Amino acid sequence: MEEILRKKARELLESGAVKVVIGWGWNRNRTRTTPVFITSPEDADKLVWNPLCVNNLSVYLTRKFKDIQALGKPAIVAKGCDIKNIVVLITEGQVKREDVFIIGMTCDGVVYRQELWKGELRPEIMPTKCHNCDVRNPFVADFVVGEKSAFTPPEAPTGxxxxxxxxxxxxxxxxxxxxxxxxxxxxxxxxxxxxxxxxxxxxxxxxxxxxxxxxxxxxxxxxxxxxxxxxxxxxxxxxxxxxxxxxxxxxxxxxxxxxxxxxxxxxxxxxxxxxxxxxxxxxxxxxxxxxxxxxxx
Amino acid sequence: MDKLLRKVNFDKLIGSVVNRGGRFIAPSLDARQVVFKAVKKAEEISFDHILARNSYKEYLFPQTEVIADFTVHKDGIDLQGRDVEPSTTVIFGARPCEAESLSALRAVFTWDFIDEFYTQREDKTVVLTVACTKGDEACFCTTVGLSPESTSGSDVYLKETEGGDYIAKAITDRGRAFIEEHAAAFEDAKDTKTKKLFMPEKIAGIDLARIAERLSKKEHYDDPVWARLTRKCIGCGACTFVCPTCHCFDITDEGMAFGGERRKNWDSCQYDTFTLHASGHNPREFQYKRWRNRFMCKFNIYPDKFSSKGCVGCGRCIRVCPVRLDITEVMEEMSK
Structure with a gap:
């Protein structure tokens, strides 16, 4: 999935379709993910995708970040749950749908907090939202990365x-x-x-x-x-x-x-x-x- | 001579402090994390952790405190200042890195005005430092010239023995007086083996002198490196609140139309309104500029103005950051 994500990001930046790709990358020791802003195609390999990608990056689409908006049209790497926030921003007139390129990631869940990660995604370290998730397949996206998830959330919410x-x-x-x-x-x-x-x-x-x-x-x-x-x-x-x-x-x-x-x-x-x-x-x-x-x- | 503080004697020590009207502050589990808290019993103390989530500065410089009361009447306003009457504060379980922070706080609170709310509390504070036997990848004291063996800022420096007791060494007169005053809780130390200390690896690419040199030249203000490394900062200010040396505060009046309290509350340079002028102009318009300011404060302004450490390498800001903005990655870049 990571390779497809990087390839798409590279293409988008090379063609000039977007000016910045907002996604997750590694910290220095490759122990935690951290938001990255990729502006040149050769940096697309810095993007990562794994269960440590907890941050909801949609915050960077808001007007609180005028310096990021100044970079130009963004593509954003988003899990289904992050897309929900983008949808709210659209309904509230904060972002126009056509002004953001959404790279939706099919997701099997993330960790509740990064420090809980011991190399394996176990149910105990996942947040309640992941146990009841009905958006593991990105539902509003311009490009979807990953195989369709067959997960169905429990009838009565648990957690x-x-x-x-x-x-x-x-x-x-x-x-x-x-x-x-x-x-x-x-x-x-x-x-x-x-x-x-x-x-x-x-x-x-x-x-x-x-x-x-x-x-x-x-x-x-x-x-x-x-x-x-x-x-x-x-x-x-x-x-x-x-x-x-x-x-x-x-x-x-x-x-x-x-x-x-x-x-x-x-x-x-x-x-x-x-x-x-x-x-x-x-x-x-x-x-x-x-x-x-x-x-x- | 070194003394032995047995774990079984902690209740005796706490009792001795509290009976004399003092507060005993120690790391304790609260809401699923270890924080500095006033404790009454030894069983409340956490002995096995890396370091507390918060700094103990809040016991010398509270998050919020009333500094004056005011009443408004038709002829004017009466402002009545409050006196601070601190009790003895004993901080147990400070780490050697954060013990160093008190001199940095003192420097700023006595700089052009003596802030008695701080100095009077600090004058009655005894810091019992416990050397680290554990650490994590966020620890970087050795990179800023400190180590688990640093005793600067500590009144008593303790090392854990193999059996889980502590060897106590008085560093200052205040520390010696403390051990004498609470002598019943201490014993003479015989040759006792202490645990191996955790030494964080020094980050090779970081050079404090080079950082200071780069920051002393104004050209760095417009260096695109700031935006590149720190534009992800969301401006939450959590780093400044857990930082042992951050000290900014705001004065606010609270109450009803004809009277109320004047309070001194923690503030943060990471807030967008921190430097907002009444005219509407904001010299630190974007978040990366606010972040640059915090970095300047730690590695240029403190060392230059106060000859003190603005950063002690405790790593709290790294652990608490929701976007994992690692100050050492910026230090590395600024060492180039």
Whole structure:
């Protein structure tokens, strides 16, 4: 697969169809993958594909990266789950479909965190999203690398995230509150969750609006709660459960739980799953007379 | 003379510190990772790890602290400064690399203004360093002129024995006083064999003098190497938050219309608003320029202005980076 990927990248750069290929490459010791930006055909061999390719590179398509946009039309190497984020960016008018060349990778799953890798992809080191993945075959792509995957996700979603959500759902309000206040207490307000997220593309985040200061920047319980709740609300109906925020969090706040719970709520309320259709707008930005309004009591 | 600190005596030591009103900070497991935390019992301490995810700087320079209170009335504003009244802070389990970081923090907090919130806490801090018997590929202390044998910045330097106890050597007067004050927890050390230390391999292509020389010339500002190596940076700032020498902070007022608190909060040069001017102009417009600044701070500004190390080679920034941007790869490139 790697060879086909490199060949395609080389062709695209040689023909001038794209100016940069955003993909994964090795670090110096070839122990971890890291994002690479290939601008000349002879560097195409630096691209790699393996279960360590965890990063969701779609973040580099957003307007946060004006210097990367200045390089010219990009091709992006993307797993099915990364493509979901590109789809959301398209539906929200951030990227035009024709402005990006998507090289979709057929995927058998990746590791939850690169440091867990011991040379073999075992189910225990894969994130919940991979166990339930229905996009192992890239569904929006200009070129697909890899044999068709025959994997079918389990009927009822399984994995740590879903188990934990059930556990929290069974708590009463004060139990839920105590759980989250404890988790958020570790927040250091580094905003890694926001920065790694391709759907947090605001040039000026609400936490940076300081006249007045809507969200207290202090890492105290009130500031941490308001930041984490606000970010969660801003991702409702948009988050695709790519898991980058939880992976990037230096203090291990289980953000996947919040995001997956929100996905379930949106599924129940609007029968909508984000990231599957680039022609459908997410429910939070459209009005539909058929919307259930049972939240208004 | 060297002393022996037995693992069974840790409860005694912690008790002795806490009973005198002090805090005992040690590496401890929290949310599936080892971090520096205030502990009350020896069983909370993690003894077997490479190094804590965070730096212990937060106990001298908290993430957020109130420095003043204010009230607003029709004739003006009253601002009442807070005093810092620190208790003794004992840091157990610092690594030799990060022990070095306190002199770098002190240099900046006493540079043109004495920041008493920092200095008063540091004056009452005792650093008990434990030499490394484990490491990983992110460790690079030997590349920046330190090693697991460095004692600079430590008050007491400990080496683990084969049996899992510690041989303690007082390095400073504060360290000697600490051992005397808590003598009940220490014994005389007899000839005890210590474990072999983990020595990270020095990265061959890195030359600090050459880096300093290149950074001293302004032409490097526009060198395309910055964009090439660091444009993948997503600007999350996690590196600056776990870094033992990063120290930038922001002052913010919080409260209601007629009163509140003035707080000192950690800030990061990796944020796009860090250098944003009121005019709308931003001298570090792109992320790679912010990254260049952090590198400059570590390898040009600190050594030049304070003769201190801006980087101690602990490797935390490498481990925590979501895009695996490895500072040593940039150091290697800038050594050319």
């Amino acid at each position: 740590m995230v879903f188990d934990k959500i059930k556990e929290i759902d069974n708590k009463d309000a004060s139990g839920k509150w105590a759980f989250w206040i404890n988790e958020f207490s570790r927040c250091i307000k580094c905003y890694a969750c926001r920065q790694v997220c391709s759907l947090c593309y605001c040039e000026r985040c609400i936490t940076e609006k300081n006249m007045p200061q809507w969200i207290e920047t202090s890492a105290h319980p009130r500031g941490n709660l308001s930041w984490n709740l606000t970010r969660a609300m801003h991702l409702v109906g948009r988050c695709t459960f790519c898991g980058e925020c939880e992976r990037a969090c230096p203090v291990n706040i289980p953000l996947n739980l919040i995001n997956q719970k929100m996905i379930q709520v949106v599924k129940d309320a609007f029968d909508f799953r984000s990231g599957y259709d680039e022609k459908t707008h997410p429910p939070m930005i459209v009005f539909n007379p058929e919307d259930k309004e049972n939240f208004i009591k």
